[in-house]
Amino acid sequence: MNDNFYYSFPAIRGLQANRDYYVIMCPFNILVKLFMFNEEDIPPEHRAQRILNKARIPHISRYMIDNPNDYVFSSLTASVDGDIKFESYDDSNFKNIGTLQVAMDSRLLINDGQHRKAAIEEALKENPDLGKETISVVLFIDEDLKRSQQMFSDLNKHAVNVSKSIGILYDSRDEIAILTKDIIKSIKNLNNFTDKERSHLAKLSSKLFTLSNIYKSNKKIIGSNTLDDNMKKFILEYWTYLSNNLKDWQFVFKKELSAKNFRESYVCSHGVILEAFGLIGNYVYSYDIKNWKSILKKLNKIDWNRNNLQDWQHRVISANGRITKSATSIKLASNLIKEKIDLPLTKDEAKLEENFKKGLMKK
Incomplete structure:
Protein backbone atom coordinates (compact mmCIF):
# COMPACT_ATOMS: atom_id res chain seq x y z
CA MET A 1 0.00 0.00 0.00
CA HIS A 158 -32.28 -14.16 9.06
CA ALA A 159 -33.52 -10.68 9.92
CA VAL A 160 -36.83 -10.56 11.78
CA ASN A 161 -38.96 -7.47 11.37
CA VAL A 162 -40.17 -5.89 14.59
CA SER A 163 -43.94 -6.18 14.96
CA LYS A 164 -45.91 -2.98 14.52
CA SER A 165 -47.29 -3.35 18.04
CA ILE A 166 -43.93 -3.50 19.76
CA GLY A 167 -42.69 -0.63 17.60
CA ILE A 168 -45.61 1.45 18.90
CA LEU A 169 -45.04 0.22 22.46
CA TYR A 170 -41.47 1.51 22.47
CA ASP A 171 -42.18 4.76 20.58
CA SER A 172 -41.90 7.82 22.82
CA ARG A 173 -42.10 10.41 20.01
CA ASP A 174 -45.28 9.59 18.09
CA GLU A 175 -48.13 11.47 19.78
CA ILE A 176 -50.71 8.94 18.61
CA ALA A 177 -48.61 6.06 19.95
CA ILE A 178 -48.28 7.79 23.32
CA LEU A 179 -52.01 8.54 23.42
CA THR A 180 -52.93 4.97 22.45
CA LYS A 181 -50.77 3.48 25.21
CA ASP A 182 -52.19 5.91 27.78
CA ILE A 183 -55.76 5.07 26.79
CA ILE A 184 -55.19 1.33 26.95
CA LYS A 185 -53.51 1.67 30.32
CA SER A 186 -56.38 3.75 31.72
CA ILE A 187 -59.19 1.42 30.57
CA LYS A 188 -59.03 -1.82 32.53
CA ASN A 189 -60.65 -4.09 29.96
CA LEU A 190 -58.54 -2.77 27.10
CA ASN A 191 -55.41 -3.16 29.20
CA ASN A 192 -56.30 -6.74 30.11
CA PHE A 193 -57.27 -7.85 26.62
CA THR A 194 -54.82 -6.02 24.34
CA ASP A 195 -51.66 -7.71 23.13
CA LYS A 196 -49.00 -5.01 23.28
CA GLU A 197 -46.28 -6.98 21.52
CA ARG A 198 -47.84 -8.84 18.60
CA SER A 199 -49.59 -7.39 15.58
CA HIS A 200 -51.34 -10.69 14.81
CA LEU A 201 -52.96 -12.72 17.54
CA ALA A 202 -52.05 -16.38 17.84
CA LYS A 203 -54.91 -18.83 17.51
CA LEU A 204 -54.95 -19.61 21.23
CA SER A 205 -54.29 -16.04 22.40
CA SER A 206 -56.26 -14.85 25.42
CA LYS A 207 -56.38 -11.33 23.97
CA LEU A 208 -59.06 -9.64 21.88
CA PHE A 209 -57.14 -6.74 20.38
CA THR A 210 -53.64 -5.71 19.38
CA LEU A 211 -51.96 -2.44 20.20
CA SER A 212 -51.33 -1.81 16.51
CA ASN A 213 -55.03 -2.16 15.62
CA ILE A 214 -56.11 0.29 18.32
CA TYR A 215 -53.36 2.66 17.17
CA LYS A 216 -54.63 2.47 13.58
CA SER A 217 -58.18 3.04 14.79
CA ASN A 218 -57.05 6.16 16.65
CA LYS A 219 -55.41 7.46 13.49
CA LYS A 220 -58.77 7.00 11.76
CA ILE A 221 -60.56 8.87 14.57
CA ILE A 222 -58.17 11.80 14.26
CA GLY A 223 -58.19 11.88 10.46
CA SER A 224 -57.43 15.42 9.32
CA ASN A 225 -58.28 16.91 12.72
CA THR A 226 -55.68 18.32 15.08
CA LEU A 227 -54.63 16.10 17.96
CA ASP A 228 -55.32 18.72 20.60
CA ASP A 229 -56.62 18.33 24.16
CA ASN A 230 -60.25 18.19 23.01
CA MET A 231 -59.46 15.39 20.58
CA LYS A 232 -57.50 13.46 23.21
CA LYS A 233 -60.38 13.79 25.66
CA PHE A 234 -62.85 12.59 23.04
CA ILE A 235 -60.78 9.55 22.07
CA LEU A 236 -60.47 8.47 25.70
CA GLU A 237 -64.21 8.95 26.21
CA TYR A 238 -64.97 7.11 22.96
CA TRP A 239 -62.96 4.02 23.87
CA THR A 240 -64.27 4.06 27.42
CA TYR A 241 -67.82 4.04 26.11
CA LEU A 242 -67.17 1.21 23.64
CA SER A 243 -65.34 -0.84 26.26
CA ASN A 244 -68.14 -0.46 28.80
CA ASN A 245 -71.16 -0.66 26.52
CA LEU A 246 -70.53 -2.97 23.57
CA LYS A 247 -72.39 -6.00 24.88
CA ASP A 248 -70.68 -8.63 22.78
CA TRP A 249 -67.25 -7.64 24.13
CA GLN A 250 -68.59 -8.20 27.65
CA PHE A 251 -68.80 -11.95 26.94
CA VAL A 252 -65.01 -12.03 27.10
CA PHE A 253 -64.52 -9.26 29.65
CA LYS A 254 -66.78 -11.15 32.06
CA LYS A 255 -65.15 -14.48 31.18
CA GLU A 256 -68.37 -15.92 29.78
CA LEU A 257 -66.57 -16.80 26.54
CA SER A 258 -62.90 -17.28 25.77
CA ALA A 259 -61.16 -14.72 23.58
CA LYS A 260 -60.25 -17.52 21.14
CA ASN A 261 -63.87 -18.61 20.70
CA PHE A 262 -65.03 -15.02 20.48
CA ARG A 263 -62.62 -14.17 17.68
CA GLU A 264 -63.69 -17.28 15.81
CA SER A 265 -67.38 -16.47 16.16
CA TYR A 266 -67.63 -12.68 15.98
CA VAL A 267 -66.18 -9.95 13.78
CA CYS A 268 -66.27 -7.02 16.20
CA SER A 269 -62.85 -7.50 17.79
CA HIS A 270 -61.01 -7.79 14.49
CA GLY A 271 -58.90 -4.94 13.17
CA VAL A 272 -61.21 -4.22 10.24
CA ILE A 273 -64.09 -3.42 12.61
CA LEU A 274 -61.90 -1.50 15.06
CA GLU A 275 -60.75 0.75 12.23
CA ALA A 276 -64.36 1.09 11.08
CA PHE A 277 -65.15 2.28 14.61
CA GLY A 278 -62.33 4.74 14.09
CA LEU A 279 -64.03 6.16 10.98
CA ILE A 280 -67.29 6.49 12.89
CA GLY A 281 -65.51 8.21 15.76
CA ASN A 282 -64.02 10.65 13.25
CA TYR A 283 -67.48 11.36 11.86
CA VAL A 284 -69.18 12.09 15.18
CA TYR A 285 -66.27 14.27 16.31
CA SER A 286 -65.88 16.16 13.04
CA TYR A 287 -69.60 16.87 12.79
CA ASP A 288 -69.85 17.67 16.51
CA ILE A 289 -72.68 15.21 17.12
CA LYS A 290 -73.65 15.82 20.74
CA ASN A 291 -75.75 12.70 21.32
CA TRP A 292 -73.15 10.27 19.95
CA LYS A 293 -73.37 8.02 23.01
CA SER A 294 -77.08 7.41 22.55
CA ILE A 295 -76.41 6.74 18.87
CA LEU A 296 -73.69 4.21 19.70
CA LYS A 297 -76.12 2.31 21.91
CA LYS A 298 -77.57 1.01 18.64
CA LEU A 299 -74.34 -0.91 18.06
CA ASN A 300 -75.82 -3.58 20.30
CA LYS A 301 -78.62 -4.16 17.78
CA ILE A 302 -76.09 -5.25 15.16
CA ASP A 303 -75.54 -8.97 14.65
CA TRP A 304 -71.74 -9.25 14.86
CA ASN A 305 -71.73 -13.02 14.38
CA ARG A 306 -69.55 -14.26 11.54
CA ASN A 307 -72.42 -16.47 10.44
CA ASN A 308 -74.36 -13.31 9.59
CA LEU A 309 -73.17 -13.46 5.99
CA GLN A 310 -75.99 -11.23 4.79
CA ASP A 311 -74.24 -8.31 6.45
CA TRP A 312 -70.59 -9.28 6.51
CA GLN A 313 -69.82 -11.40 3.48
CA HIS A 314 -67.98 -9.45 0.77
CA ARG A 315 -67.61 -6.53 3.17
CA VAL A 316 -65.24 -8.02 5.72
CA ILE A 317 -65.55 -11.75 5.02
CA SER A 318 -64.15 -13.07 1.76
CA ALA A 319 -65.59 -15.87 -0.33
CA ASN A 320 -63.33 -18.38 1.46
CA GLY A 321 -64.65 -17.28 4.86
CA ARG A 322 -61.60 -15.33 6.01
CA ILE A 323 -61.69 -11.86 7.54
CA THR A 324 -60.35 -9.24 5.13
CA LYS A 325 -58.83 -5.92 6.09
CA SER A 326 -58.30 -3.80 3.02
CA ALA A 327 -58.93 -0.06 3.03
CA THR A 328 -62.15 -0.75 1.11
CA SER A 329 -63.27 -3.40 3.61
CA ILE A 330 -62.83 -0.92 6.46
CA LYS A 331 -64.94 1.68 4.64
CA LEU A 332 -67.62 -0.85 3.72
CA ALA A 333 -67.81 -2.02 7.33
CA SER A 334 -68.15 1.58 8.48
CA ASN A 335 -70.91 2.15 5.91
CA LEU A 336 -72.91 -0.80 7.19
CA ILE A 337 -72.46 0.19 10.83
CA LYS A 338 -73.49 3.79 10.08
CA GLU A 339 -76.64 2.59 8.32
CA LYS A 340 -77.47 0.29 11.24
CA ILE A 341 -77.11 3.07 13.82
CA ASP A 342 -78.82 5.71 11.65
CA LEU A 343 -75.85 7.89 10.81
CA PRO A 344 -75.89 9.38 7.30
CA LEU A 345 -73.27 8.42 4.74
CA THR A 346 -71.06 11.09 3.27
CA LYS A 347 -71.13 11.63 -0.48
CA ASP A 348 -68.05 9.48 -1.00
CA GLU A 349 -69.37 6.76 1.29
CA ALA A 350 -72.69 6.71 -0.53
CA LYS A 351 -70.90 6.34 -3.86
CA LEU A 352 -68.81 3.45 -2.53
CA GLU A 353 -71.94 1.77 -1.15
CA GLU A 354 -73.75 2.16 -4.44
CA ASN A 355 -70.88 0.59 -6.36
CA PHE A 356 -70.58 -2.22 -3.80
CA LYS A 357 -74.26 -3.15 -4.08
CA LYS A 358 -74.15 -2.98 -7.86
CA GLY A 359 -71.23 -5.37 -7.75
CA LEU A 360 -73.19 -7.80 -5.56
CA MET A 361 -76.10 -7.77 -7.98
CA LYS A 362 -73.79 -8.83 -10.80
CA LYS A 363 -72.50 -11.83 -8.85
Whole structure:
Protein backbone atom coordinates (compact mmCIF):
# COMPACT_ATOMS: atom_id res chain seq x y z
CA MET A 1 0.00 0.00 0.00
CA ASN A 2 1.22 3.47 -0.88
CA ASP A 3 1.27 5.22 2.48
CA ASN A 4 0.49 8.56 0.85
CA PHE A 5 -2.86 7.44 -0.57
CA TYR A 6 -5.13 5.84 2.00
CA TYR A 7 -8.04 6.55 4.32
CA SER A 8 -7.49 5.95 8.01
CA PHE A 9 -10.19 4.88 10.48
CA PRO A 10 -10.24 3.94 14.18
CA ALA A 11 -11.15 0.26 14.08
CA ILE A 12 -11.73 -2.95 15.99
CA ARG A 13 -10.75 -6.22 14.34
CA GLY A 14 -12.92 -9.31 14.69
CA LEU A 15 -13.12 -12.83 13.30
CA GLN A 16 -16.10 -14.56 11.66
CA ALA A 17 -16.02 -17.74 9.56
CA ASN A 18 -12.23 -17.66 9.77
CA ARG A 19 -12.15 -14.26 8.09
CA ASP A 20 -11.05 -10.95 9.58
CA TYR A 21 -13.56 -8.14 9.60
CA TYR A 22 -13.44 -4.63 11.05
CA VAL A 23 -15.74 -2.19 12.81
CA ILE A 24 -14.84 1.38 11.93
CA MET A 25 -16.17 4.77 13.01
CA CYS A 26 -16.99 6.82 9.93
CA PRO A 27 -18.00 10.53 9.99
CA PHE A 28 -21.16 11.27 8.03
CA ASN A 29 -19.46 13.69 5.67
CA ILE A 30 -16.92 10.99 4.76
CA LEU A 31 -19.53 8.24 4.57
CA VAL A 32 -21.48 9.91 1.77
CA LYS A 33 -18.32 10.32 -0.33
CA LEU A 34 -16.75 6.90 0.14
CA PHE A 35 -19.47 4.31 0.23
CA MET A 36 -21.59 3.41 -2.76
CA PHE A 37 -24.29 0.99 -3.72
CA ASN A 38 -24.74 -0.56 -7.12
CA GLU A 39 -26.23 1.55 -9.87
CA GLU A 40 -29.90 0.91 -10.64
CA ASP A 41 -29.28 0.05 -14.28
CA ILE A 42 -27.22 -3.02 -13.40
CA PRO A 43 -29.27 -6.24 -13.75
CA PRO A 44 -30.31 -7.78 -10.41
CA GLU A 45 -28.16 -10.87 -10.88
CA HIS A 46 -25.06 -8.65 -11.12
CA ARG A 47 -25.86 -6.46 -8.13
CA ALA A 48 -25.03 -7.12 -4.49
CA GLN A 49 -28.22 -5.62 -3.03
CA ARG A 50 -31.73 -4.39 -3.81
CA ILE A 51 -32.52 -1.20 -5.72
CA LEU A 52 -32.85 1.84 -3.50
CA ASN A 53 -36.44 2.62 -2.55
CA LYS A 54 -36.30 6.40 -2.81
CA ALA A 55 -39.69 6.84 -1.13
CA ARG A 56 -38.16 5.72 2.20
CA ILE A 57 -35.37 8.29 2.21
CA PRO A 58 -37.26 11.51 3.15
CA HIS A 59 -38.90 9.79 6.13
CA ILE A 60 -35.56 8.58 7.53
CA SER A 61 -33.87 11.89 6.77
CA ARG A 62 -36.64 13.85 8.49
CA TYR A 63 -36.31 11.59 11.53
CA MET A 64 -32.66 12.67 11.84
CA ILE A 65 -33.33 16.37 11.31
CA ASP A 66 -36.27 16.50 13.71
CA ASN A 67 -34.43 14.60 16.45
CA PRO A 68 -30.85 15.88 16.33
CA ASN A 69 -30.22 15.10 20.00
CA ASP A 70 -31.64 11.60 20.25
CA TYR A 71 -31.82 9.89 16.86
CA VAL A 72 -30.15 6.48 16.66
CA PHE A 73 -28.87 4.38 13.73
CA SER A 74 -27.57 0.84 13.82
CA SER A 75 -24.36 -0.08 12.02
CA LEU A 76 -24.02 -0.26 8.27
CA THR A 77 -22.52 -3.37 6.72
CA ALA A 78 -20.11 -2.88 3.84
CA SER A 79 -17.38 -4.64 1.91
CA VAL A 80 -14.07 -3.39 0.51
CA ASP A 81 -12.29 -4.79 -2.52
CA GLY A 82 -9.01 -2.85 -2.31
CA ASP A 83 -5.83 -2.97 -0.28
CA ILE A 84 -6.18 -2.58 3.48
CA LYS A 85 -3.76 -2.54 6.38
CA PHE A 86 -4.59 -2.89 10.07
CA GLU A 87 -2.18 -1.46 12.64
CA SER A 88 -2.92 -2.51 16.20
CA TYR A 89 -1.83 -0.70 19.33
CA ASP A 90 1.55 -1.75 20.72
CA ASP A 91 0.04 -3.21 23.86
CA SER A 92 -0.66 -6.89 23.19
CA ASN A 93 -3.79 -6.64 25.33
CA PHE A 94 -5.27 -4.44 22.63
CA LYS A 95 -3.99 -6.20 19.54
CA ASN A 96 -7.47 -6.11 17.95
CA ILE A 97 -7.90 -2.38 18.52
CA GLY A 98 -6.12 0.00 16.24
CA THR A 99 -6.25 1.84 12.94
CA LEU A 100 -7.50 0.51 9.61
CA GLN A 101 -5.93 1.97 6.50
CA VAL A 102 -7.91 1.61 3.29
CA ALA A 103 -6.37 2.39 -0.10
CA MET A 104 -8.01 5.40 -1.76
CA ASP A 105 -8.59 3.45 -4.97
CA SER A 106 -10.61 0.82 -3.08
CA ARG A 107 -14.24 0.20 -3.86
CA LEU A 108 -16.39 0.29 -0.73
CA LEU A 109 -19.82 -1.18 -1.27
CA ILE A 110 -22.75 -1.07 1.18
CA ASN A 111 -24.29 -4.50 1.66
CA ASP A 112 -26.88 -3.49 4.23
CA GLY A 113 -27.96 0.04 5.19
CA GLN A 114 -28.08 1.80 1.83
CA HIS A 115 -31.27 3.65 2.80
CA ARG A 116 -29.67 4.96 5.98
CA LYS A 117 -26.68 6.15 3.99
CA ALA A 118 -28.89 7.91 1.42
CA ALA A 119 -30.95 9.52 4.20
CA ILE A 120 -27.79 10.77 5.92
CA GLU A 121 -26.73 12.33 2.61
CA GLU A 122 -30.08 14.13 2.33
CA ALA A 123 -30.01 15.28 5.96
CA LEU A 124 -26.55 16.80 5.49
CA LYS A 125 -27.93 19.05 2.75
CA GLU A 126 -30.30 20.61 5.27
CA ASN A 127 -28.07 20.42 8.33
CA PRO A 128 -24.35 20.28 7.43
CA ASP A 129 -23.45 20.31 11.15
CA LEU A 130 -24.40 16.62 11.24
CA GLY A 131 -21.34 15.91 9.11
CA LYS A 132 -19.06 15.61 12.14
CA GLU A 133 -21.18 12.86 13.70
CA THR A 134 -20.29 9.23 13.10
CA ILE A 135 -21.82 5.87 12.36
CA SER A 136 -20.27 2.47 12.88
CA VAL A 137 -19.62 0.40 9.78
CA VAL A 138 -18.97 -3.33 9.86
CA LEU A 139 -16.47 -3.81 7.06
CA PHE A 140 -15.78 -7.16 5.37
CA ILE A 141 -13.14 -7.98 2.80
CA ASP A 142 -14.87 -8.34 -0.58
CA GLU A 143 -13.55 -11.35 -2.46
CA ASP A 144 -15.91 -11.14 -5.42
CA LEU A 145 -19.51 -10.31 -6.36
CA LYS A 146 -20.72 -13.77 -5.36
CA ARG A 147 -19.46 -13.21 -1.82
CA SER A 148 -21.16 -9.78 -1.60
CA GLN A 149 -24.44 -11.19 -2.89
CA GLN A 150 -24.30 -14.00 -0.34
CA MET A 151 -23.59 -11.50 2.42
CA PHE A 152 -26.70 -9.53 1.45
CA SER A 153 -28.80 -12.71 1.35
CA ASP A 154 -27.52 -13.91 4.73
CA LEU A 155 -28.04 -10.53 6.41
CA ASN A 156 -31.64 -10.26 5.23
CA LYS A 157 -32.67 -13.91 5.30
CA HIS A 158 -32.28 -14.16 9.06
CA ALA A 159 -33.52 -10.68 9.92
CA VAL A 160 -36.83 -10.56 11.78
CA ASN A 161 -38.96 -7.47 11.37
CA VAL A 162 -40.17 -5.89 14.59
CA SER A 163 -43.94 -6.18 14.96
CA LYS A 164 -45.91 -2.98 14.52
CA SER A 165 -47.29 -3.35 18.04
CA ILE A 166 -43.93 -3.50 19.76
CA GLY A 167 -42.69 -0.63 17.60
CA ILE A 168 -45.61 1.45 18.90
CA LEU A 169 -45.04 0.22 22.46
CA TYR A 170 -41.47 1.51 22.47
CA ASP A 171 -42.18 4.76 20.58
CA SER A 172 -41.90 7.82 22.82
CA ARG A 173 -42.10 10.41 20.01
CA ASP A 174 -45.28 9.59 18.09
CA GLU A 175 -48.13 11.47 19.78
CA ILE A 176 -50.71 8.94 18.61
CA ALA A 177 -48.61 6.06 19.95
CA ILE A 178 -48.28 7.79 23.32
CA LEU A 179 -52.01 8.54 23.42
CA THR A 180 -52.93 4.97 22.45
CA LYS A 181 -50.77 3.48 25.21
CA ASP A 182 -52.19 5.91 27.78
CA ILE A 183 -55.76 5.07 26.79
CA ILE A 184 -55.19 1.33 26.95
CA LYS A 185 -53.51 1.67 30.32
CA SER A 186 -56.38 3.75 31.72
CA ILE A 187 -59.19 1.42 30.57
CA LYS A 188 -59.03 -1.82 32.53
CA ASN A 189 -60.65 -4.09 29.96
CA LEU A 190 -58.54 -2.77 27.10
CA ASN A 191 -55.41 -3.16 29.20
CA ASN A 192 -56.30 -6.74 30.11
CA PHE A 193 -57.27 -7.85 26.62
CA THR A 194 -54.82 -6.02 24.34
CA ASP A 195 -51.66 -7.71 23.13
CA LYS A 196 -49.00 -5.01 23.28
CA GLU A 197 -46.28 -6.98 21.52
CA ARG A 198 -47.84 -8.84 18.60
CA SER A 199 -49.59 -7.39 15.58
CA HIS A 200 -51.34 -10.69 14.81
CA LEU A 201 -52.96 -12.72 17.54
CA ALA A 202 -52.05 -16.38 17.84
CA LYS A 203 -54.91 -18.83 17.51
CA LEU A 204 -54.95 -19.61 21.23
CA SER A 205 -54.29 -16.04 22.40
CA SER A 206 -56.26 -14.85 25.42
CA LYS A 207 -56.38 -11.33 23.97
CA LEU A 208 -59.06 -9.64 21.88
CA PHE A 209 -57.14 -6.74 20.38
CA THR A 210 -53.64 -5.71 19.38
CA LEU A 211 -51.96 -2.44 20.20
CA SER A 212 -51.33 -1.81 16.51
CA ASN A 213 -55.03 -2.16 15.62
CA ILE A 214 -56.11 0.29 18.32
CA TYR A 215 -53.36 2.66 17.17
CA LYS A 216 -54.63 2.47 13.58
CA SER A 217 -58.18 3.04 14.79
CA ASN A 218 -57.05 6.16 16.65
CA LYS A 219 -55.41 7.46 13.49
CA LYS A 220 -58.77 7.00 11.76
CA ILE A 221 -60.56 8.87 14.57
CA ILE A 222 -58.17 11.80 14.26
CA GLY A 223 -58.19 11.88 10.46
CA SER A 224 -57.43 15.42 9.32
CA ASN A 225 -58.28 16.91 12.72
CA THR A 226 -55.68 18.32 15.08
CA LEU A 227 -54.63 16.10 17.96
CA ASP A 228 -55.32 18.72 20.60
CA ASP A 229 -56.62 18.33 24.16
CA ASN A 230 -60.25 18.19 23.01
CA MET A 231 -59.46 15.39 20.58
CA LYS A 232 -57.50 13.46 23.21
CA LYS A 233 -60.38 13.79 25.66
CA PHE A 234 -62.85 12.59 23.04
CA ILE A 235 -60.78 9.55 22.07
CA LEU A 236 -60.47 8.47 25.70
CA GLU A 237 -64.21 8.95 26.21
CA TYR A 238 -64.97 7.11 22.96
CA TRP A 239 -62.96 4.02 23.87
CA THR A 240 -64.27 4.06 27.42
CA TYR A 241 -67.82 4.04 26.11
CA LEU A 242 -67.17 1.21 23.64
CA SER A 243 -65.34 -0.84 26.26
CA ASN A 244 -68.14 -0.46 28.80
CA ASN A 245 -71.16 -0.66 26.52
CA LEU A 246 -70.53 -2.97 23.57
CA LYS A 247 -72.39 -6.00 24.88
CA ASP A 248 -70.68 -8.63 22.78
CA TRP A 249 -67.25 -7.64 24.13
CA GLN A 250 -68.59 -8.20 27.65
CA PHE A 251 -68.80 -11.95 26.94
CA VAL A 252 -65.01 -12.03 27.10
CA PHE A 253 -64.52 -9.26 29.65
CA LYS A 254 -66.78 -11.15 32.06
CA LYS A 255 -65.15 -14.48 31.18
CA GLU A 256 -68.37 -15.92 29.78
CA LEU A 257 -66.57 -16.80 26.54
CA SER A 258 -62.90 -17.28 25.77
CA ALA A 259 -61.16 -14.72 23.58
CA LYS A 260 -60.25 -17.52 21.14
CA ASN A 261 -63.87 -18.61 20.70
CA PHE A 262 -65.03 -15.02 20.48
CA ARG A 263 -62.62 -14.17 17.68
CA GLU A 264 -63.69 -17.28 15.81
CA SER A 265 -67.38 -16.47 16.16
CA TYR A 266 -67.63 -12.68 15.98
CA VAL A 267 -66.18 -9.95 13.78
CA CYS A 268 -66.27 -7.02 16.20
CA SER A 269 -62.85 -7.50 17.79
CA HIS A 270 -61.01 -7.79 14.49
CA GLY A 271 -58.90 -4.94 13.17
CA VAL A 272 -61.21 -4.22 10.24
CA ILE A 273 -64.09 -3.42 12.61
CA LEU A 274 -61.90 -1.50 15.06
CA GLU A 275 -60.75 0.75 12.23
CA ALA A 276 -64.36 1.09 11.08
CA PHE A 277 -65.15 2.28 14.61
CA GLY A 278 -62.33 4.74 14.09
CA LEU A 279 -64.03 6.16 10.98
CA ILE A 280 -67.29 6.49 12.89
CA GLY A 281 -65.51 8.21 15.76
CA ASN A 282 -64.02 10.65 13.25
CA TYR A 283 -67.48 11.36 11.86
CA VAL A 284 -69.18 12.09 15.18
CA TYR A 285 -66.27 14.27 16.31
CA SER A 286 -65.88 16.16 13.04
CA TYR A 287 -69.60 16.87 12.79
CA ASP A 288 -69.85 17.67 16.51
CA ILE A 289 -72.68 15.21 17.12
CA LYS A 290 -73.65 15.82 20.74
CA ASN A 291 -75.75 12.70 21.32
CA TRP A 292 -73.15 10.27 19.95
CA LYS A 293 -73.37 8.02 23.01
CA SER A 294 -77.08 7.41 22.55
CA ILE A 295 -76.41 6.74 18.87
CA LEU A 296 -73.69 4.21 19.70
CA LYS A 297 -76.12 2.31 21.91
CA LYS A 298 -77.57 1.01 18.64
CA LEU A 299 -74.34 -0.91 18.06
CA ASN A 300 -75.82 -3.58 20.30
CA LYS A 301 -78.62 -4.16 17.78
CA ILE A 302 -76.09 -5.25 15.16
CA ASP A 303 -75.54 -8.97 14.65
CA TRP A 304 -71.74 -9.25 14.86
CA ASN A 305 -71.73 -13.02 14.38
CA ARG A 306 -69.55 -14.26 11.54
CA ASN A 307 -72.42 -16.47 10.44
CA ASN A 308 -74.36 -13.31 9.59
CA LEU A 309 -73.17 -13.46 5.99
CA GLN A 310 -75.99 -11.23 4.79
CA ASP A 311 -74.24 -8.31 6.45
CA TRP A 312 -70.59 -9.28 6.51
CA GLN A 313 -69.82 -11.40 3.48
CA HIS A 314 -67.98 -9.45 0.77
CA ARG A 315 -67.61 -6.53 3.17
CA VAL A 316 -65.24 -8.02 5.72
CA ILE A 317 -65.55 -11.75 5.02
CA SER A 318 -64.15 -13.07 1.76
CA ALA A 319 -65.59 -15.87 -0.33
CA ASN A 320 -63.33 -18.38 1.46
CA GLY A 321 -64.65 -17.28 4.86
CA ARG A 322 -61.60 -15.33 6.01
CA ILE A 323 -61.69 -11.86 7.54
CA THR A 324 -60.35 -9.24 5.13
CA LYS A 325 -58.83 -5.92 6.09
CA SER A 326 -58.30 -3.80 3.02
CA ALA A 327 -58.93 -0.06 3.03
CA THR A 328 -62.15 -0.75 1.11
CA SER A 329 -63.27 -3.40 3.61
CA ILE A 330 -62.83 -0.92 6.46
CA LYS A 331 -64.94 1.68 4.64
CA LEU A 332 -67.62 -0.85 3.72
CA ALA A 333 -67.81 -2.02 7.33
CA SER A 334 -68.15 1.58 8.48
CA ASN A 335 -70.91 2.15 5.91
CA LEU A 336 -72.91 -0.80 7.19
CA ILE A 337 -72.46 0.19 10.83
CA LYS A 338 -73.49 3.79 10.08
CA GLU A 339 -76.64 2.59 8.32
CA LYS A 340 -77.47 0.29 11.24
CA ILE A 341 -77.11 3.07 13.82
CA ASP A 342 -78.82 5.71 11.65
CA LEU A 343 -75.85 7.89 10.81
CA PRO A 344 -75.89 9.38 7.30
CA LEU A 345 -73.27 8.42 4.74
CA THR A 346 -71.06 11.09 3.27
CA LYS A 347 -71.13 11.63 -0.48
CA ASP A 348 -68.05 9.48 -1.00
CA GLU A 349 -69.37 6.76 1.29
CA ALA A 350 -72.69 6.71 -0.53
CA LYS A 351 -70.90 6.34 -3.86
CA LEU A 352 -68.81 3.45 -2.53
CA GLU A 353 -71.94 1.77 -1.15
CA GLU A 354 -73.75 2.16 -4.44
CA ASN A 355 -70.88 0.59 -6.36
CA PHE A 356 -70.58 -2.22 -3.80
CA LYS A 357 -74.26 -3.15 -4.08
CA LYS A 358 -74.15 -2.98 -7.86
CA GLY A 359 -71.23 -5.37 -7.75
CA LEU A 360 -73.19 -7.80 -5.56
CA MET A 361 -76.10 -7.77 -7.98
CA LYS A 362 -73.79 -8.83 -10.80
CA LYS A 363 -72.50 -11.83 -8.85
